[in-house]
Amino acid sequence: MGLRRSLPVVPRPPERVPRQPSPGGRSRRPPSHRRIRLHGRPPPRAFDYPTDRLSVYLSDDGGSAVTLFAFMEAARFARYWLPFCKENAVVKRSPEVYFEEESSDKAGSKNLKKMYENMKDRIGRATERNYISKDLVSDEEELEIFKRWKGFSRNNHPTIIKVLLENGKDIDIAGNSLPNLIYVSREKSPASHHHYKAGALNVLTRVSGALRNAPIVLTLDCDTFSDDPRAPLRALCYFLDPSLAADLAFVQFPQRYQGINEDDIYASRYMRLFRFNPRGMDGLRGPSYVGTGCFFARASLHGDTKAALPISRSDAGRFSASEDVLKKAHGLAKSNFEDATSWGSTIGFRYGSLVEDFNTGYRLHCEGWRSVLCDPERAAFVGDVPRNLNDVISQMKRWIVGLYEVAFSRHTPLSYGIRNASFPMGLCYAHYAFWGAWCVPLMIYGLLPQLALIQRVPLFPKVSDPWFFVYAYLFLAAYLYDLLDFLVNGVPFRRWWNDQRIWLFRGPTAYLFGTLEFLLNSLSVSAPGFNLTSKVTEEEQADRYARGDFDFAARSPFFGALAAVAVVNLSAVAVGIKRVATGEVEIGEFSMQLALCGFVAGNCWPIYGAMFWRRDGGRMPVRVTAAAAVAAVMLHMIAHLVSAFRG
Numbered sequence: 001m002g003l004r005r006s007l008p009v010v011p012r013p014p015e016r017v018p019r020q021p022s023p024g025g026r027s028r029r030p031p032s033h034r035r036i037r038l039h040g041r042p043p044p045r046a047f048d049y050p051t052d053r054l055s056v057y058l059s060d061d062g063g064s065a066v067t068l069f070a071f072m073e074a075a076r077f078a079r080y081w082l083p084f085c086k087e088n089a090v091v092k093r094s095p096e097v098y099f100e101e102e103s104s105d106k107a108g109s110k111n112l113k114k115m116y117e118n119m120k121d122r123i124g125r126a127t128e129r130n131y132i133s134k135d136l137v138s139d140e141e142e143l144e145i146f147k148r149w150k151g152f153s154r155n156n157h158p159t160i161i162k163v164l165l166e167n168g169k170d171i172d173i174a175g176n177s178l179p180n181l182i183y184v185s186r187e188k189s190p191a192s193h194h195h196y197k198a199g200a201l202n203v204l205t206r207v208s209g210a211l212r213n214a215p216i217v218l219t220l221d222c223d224t225f226s227d228d229p230r231a232p233l234r235a236l237c238y239f240l241d242p243s244l245a246a247d248l249a250f251v252q253f254p255q256r257y258q259g260i261n262e263d264d265i266y267a268s269r270y271m272r273l274f275r276f277n278p279r280g281m282d283g284l285r286g287p288s289y290v291g292t293g294c295f296f297a298r299a300s301l302h303g304d305t306k307a308a309l310p311i312s313r314s315d316a317g318r319f320s321a322s323e324d325v326l327k328k329a330h331g332l333a334k335s336n337f338e339d340a341t342s343w344g345s346t347i348g349f350r351y352g353s354l355v356e357d358f359n360t361g362y363r364l365h366c367e368g369w370r371s372v373l374c375d376p377e378r379a380a381f382v383g384d385v386p387r388n389l390n391d392v393i394s395q396m397k398r399w400i401v402g403l404y405e406v407a408f409s410r411h412t413p414l415s416y417g418i419r420n421a422s423f424p425m426g427l428c429y430a431h432y433a434f435w436g437a438w439c440v441p442l443m444i445y446g447l448l449p450q451l452a453l454i455q456r457v458p459l460f461p462k463v464s465d466p467w468f469f470v471y472a473y474l475f476l477a478a479y480l481y482d483l484l485d486f487l488v489n490g491v492p493f494r495r496w497w498n499d500q501r502i503w504l505f506r507g508p509t510a511y512l513f514g515t516l517e518f519l520l521n522s523l524s525v526s527a528p529g530f531n532l533t534s535k536v537t538e539e540e541q542a543d544r545y546a547r548g549d550f551d552f553a554a555r556s557p558f559f560g561a562l563a564a565v566a567v568v569n570l571s572a573v574a575v576g577i578k579r580v581a582t583g584e585v586e587i588g589e590f591s592m593q594l595a596l597c598g599f600v601a602g603n604c605w606p607i608y609g610a611m612f613w614r615r616d617g618g619r620m621p622v623r624v625t626a627a628a629a630v631a632a633v634m635l636h637m638i639a640h641l642v643s644a645f646r647g
Ligand SMILES: O=c1ccn([C@@H]2O[C@H](COP(=O)(O)OP(=O)(O)O[C@H]3O[C@H](CO)[C@@H](O)[C@H](O)[C@H]3O)[C@@H](O)[C@H]2O)c(=O)[nH]1
Pocket: 059, 061, 195, 196, 197, 200, 220, 221, 222, 223, 290, 291, 292, 354, 355, 356, 357, 395, 398, 399, 402, 530, 531, 532, 533, 534
């Protein structure tokens, strides 16, 4: 049974008539460039896969002419880049990564690099002006396209679909045909909810369905690049396995990242979330969908039950971009197309949660579909992480809100999930859905024993009491178990230490603020929003990150809350030690509380540095420090009042 057609949706460029993109042109940095590093690797991605069975759809949710321009440029560059990769067996097919890491002396590599720099330069200029001017586009026909961008805004613009490359018509410089490349910017209008990324993915699903309707669909985020040309083949192995294929909805590759600093100070690898736990779920109904690096059976997105297997029988057609088909596609991308349809509720990517990935995978599992984790040694897809603490926490806060939206929906994992997916799957999903609830125990442990210590209220058994060992055991066993999981998986100790630290940091920040935000959303005081994770980093900030220094340079309420907890712990340690030293209290009675304060304070070390002695740009703004001190004093006063009242 031969695989007839397929359609991984993977950005990878090219352009029409072979036009010389001035390979020898001097690369010039625009003088007024702010020192900003774009850490999302630019688009070109490539697969070892027959190009006539590959279509790449790029969703531009920002509706920007600059994005289209960048893709036209990249498409042109690909005509030179792809033959070079083939000739030299280049596996790292992101040119940005290739030119950075490889000091290549391969034939043509110098010229190609120049060409690449030149392209980046032109895109840089376009980005800076936010406008495509005549000096950037010489082709009249192309210039015409950009003239359509009059009065467009991100939330109000018509549909634009542009077929940038068509297989069979466009070829690279070696004469090989190129895959289809289609730019899609869906219509946005203030009158319809656009449902963020899930909405964008559903438009892509429909548009690709009209143009080609291939049975396999790959979703990739804008900050992900493909780092293994054979990834589609790996995924297809599962889809073509008759023992799996009947109800296989998706094959998920773990999220893996580049550019994380040595000790991973912000725990950006999310080892449990993306590496350990999916392996466990793989033994049940399969890992959850994590938004990127995931191959779907199109059938599962159309709500067709159990239709994934007969890939070769699916009604995939030949790619067509005829006027009729394009007209139809424009209609499918209209902002009101989904009104009174089941898109987002029982078909396609599911709405109602800011974590559309988690929600969609969960609902598919509940509907009887399975998934598979594909975790080869070499990362198949590589993504980017935020590189300063405020962005890290903001991203997590958005996830927490989105997870609560699933937790408290009518499809809550605790009942619907357990009933429909299975008991253990329901629990796995509940474990994440209620993630933010960690703020309760974490806040209690971060404040209560400390304030009680200062008020001379013992909370735990004395060292001489046998119950003491139960507490000590629970604490140590939990930590040791966590540590072992990391060590066994080859993660160095310091990375584990940072991971547990960030877990504590999330308590009064992402977990707490996420929980509050969800409460406010539920009371309709505010509305959930998808704030994009920042994709740029200031040069200075990037350097700090590379050095492994914490970044507190923002007037962020997160930092205020963190610093307040840190100050309470520091004062408790100081007061506690003083009391023990002067014999005011008996050490046995407060040893556990003192140890706890010491442990938290030890973890807060980078916060004290940022508040008190650091002088570089990453220190905490004075205002935040002051606010935190006031908050800490107030907490002490409240504790004092409470204990006076009780006494
Ligand atoms: O209105 C929107 C908002 C986002 N996106 C896209 O969504 C993707 C993810 O956005 P990003 O800012 O990178 O968010 P992250 O928190 O880094 O993404 C993680 O969390 C998201 C759910 O919150 C998942 O969708 C992602 O796959 C997962 O990597 C990007 O490709 C965006 O272009 C849209 O297309 N439209």
